[in-house]
Amino acid sequence: MENRTGNEMGERQEATELRDSAPITLVGAVNQALAHALANDPQVVVFGQDIGANGGVFRATDGLQKQFGTQRVLDTPLAETMIAGIAVGMATQGLRPVAEFQFMGFIYPGLDHILSHATRMRNRTRGRLSCPIVYRAPYGGGIHAPEHHSESTEALFTHIPGLRVVVPSSPARAYGLLLAAIRDPDPVLFLEPKRIYRAARQPVPDNGEALPLDSAFVLREGSDLTLIAWGASVKETLAAAAQLSAEGIEAEVIDPATLKPLDIHTIIDSLEKTRRCVVVHEAARFGGMGAEIAAQIQEYAFDLLDAPVQRVTGYDTVMPYYQLENVYLPGVERILDGARAALDYRRGGAA
């Protein structure tokens, strides 16, 4: 199997963008990608609650309705099942719907249509009809939001055959991956880490260049340990890697970006160097993506491992209200603890 990573393309794009454009945020990059898609493909329609005049609760669609009109950028009635369901019908007739859920915590009424219809249409019609849909949703905790606004339940969706689950962790990757998701012939759940919507700015040229889906990005090279993280957790994971580096330990940091289908090869390649691995995610641990990644690593690379795969995750609890959300979210210290557990592990328990 070919080992294809998005790393090279990501680096090339980052080199170009430093020259050409003003720095933008992750949410700004989402907006830029949507505008590019709307401008270049008349089949693209964008819809959701409050996305028109208001530009979305996070301003991801700011100005799009003004630019592209009320037939391309539509405010819908308040009904998530409907938003998920009409996308299916639109897509079967050749449109490329981009549907926004205001928060991932509100996506569940739409799950029936994502699971039972969008991801099955191509299969059940043996290719006659298909659903090139992008379902967008801001996800994750850390913005002091009310209940049901901070969930990170990506594993519910990675279990669904026929779906792609994509999570960007930088403005450049948000732009390139969202364009790829819109152009993809199959349904994509595009989860936007809202905690880092405005955490950093980066120049992202509006050149229409997509980044590859189904490919992991190596964000930092190292030979002592592999840290795997996506979305907002990439921020703390890179911070932990920097701290380890100060101690003389070089961690490789991998962002899978497409959680389903997962590019395990980039991870295994990294393990050939490092032999130790920590998976970081803010979702609950049980049955989470960390479990899937750990299982695949032991299937494909058991002999490479010098230590069990460590998981640094949210607790198997309800995501707490915001006074306690930082207790729940894995921070730099917990990632360092996980890293040390992997680094200090000795067979037979002798330290």
Next chain:
Amino acid sequence: MHKPRLQLQASFDIAWLQYLDKQGRATQPLPEFASPDWLTHCYRQMQLARLVDDRAVKLQRTGRLGTYPSSLGQEAIGVATGNALMAEDVYCPYYRETGAFLERGVRIEEILANWSGDERGQNYQHAPRDLPICIPIATQMLHAAGVAFALKYRHQQQGSPLQVAIASAGEGATSKGDFYEAMNLAGVWKLPLVFVVNNNQWAISVPRVAQTGSQTIAQKAIAAGIPALQVDGNDILAVAWAVRDALQRARSGEGPALIEAISYRLCDHTTADDASRYRSAEELEQAWQWEPLKRLDTYLRSENLWSDGKQQDLDRELAQVMETALNDWESRTPEPATAIFDHLYAQLPESLYEQYDQLRDEQLREKLWEKEGAVQ
């Protein structure tokens, strides 16, 4: 307690349409489209739908088909709906619509393939834009709203004639949120969308009166700002008039409509159901008195458009049609097992190559084993 003076803010009526009474007598002048040819065509298609359903149930009983939902007793609704649609319109059906499928150009062998567990059965060669049969309840109504949006969008972008989507469902589906959400959107976006509710009185074992406190199903549309009408669903003329009128209005940009077609499910819910557990023989006996085929047959004979001789000719013709379809269905080559991966994504992701290869190898081993077995 003092009772305040209240003023009337809104009121509504639900109309009822029937051309042929339960005995098959015309109650008013027939619509212009009801030519002798049209009437006999519809009668033929209703007969064919009944024959296909009857044969499918028998095939299920002998283990050659999986669970099958017959449309026995509702043939008029399906045939009238399918007949009224233009080829370019999009039909978004629920599962109990044999008559409509046949009118849309779906082949009998495709229907049989689908219910015998072959997914190619929904790859309709002659209804390329229609949605596949929808098994979950009412979800197809939202898909139809999306389809209708796409049709309106194409009309506005390209200036092409406005096409219409039709969603069908049973009355049980009108209890679901999807139904209300679809109607609400269709009303506010003025979508070219017609909802046809087959009110066959029973949602599996739950009767109409235990399904909703609403006096009619039709009035559920009023809240969404959608015009609605009740028709005698066993009178094909009434259903056809209502569907044609709604399509015409939708085509001219006037938006959606809901038709409640009152009928009766003469069969079990599916072949896995036994309706005698929850409804009386007397009720079923009564319902047979106003079923759609007999009613049209009586009318056609009263107008000298039908006779025993014509019926015998039709029976022979349809038996032949069925025979050919059964042969075509039985002579289908089975799909390769790897087809379960072939249409999951447009292109198989690399991470699935291993599972694909595993299945292919298992199949090869099995074939080899069969071959060796045959040699012995």
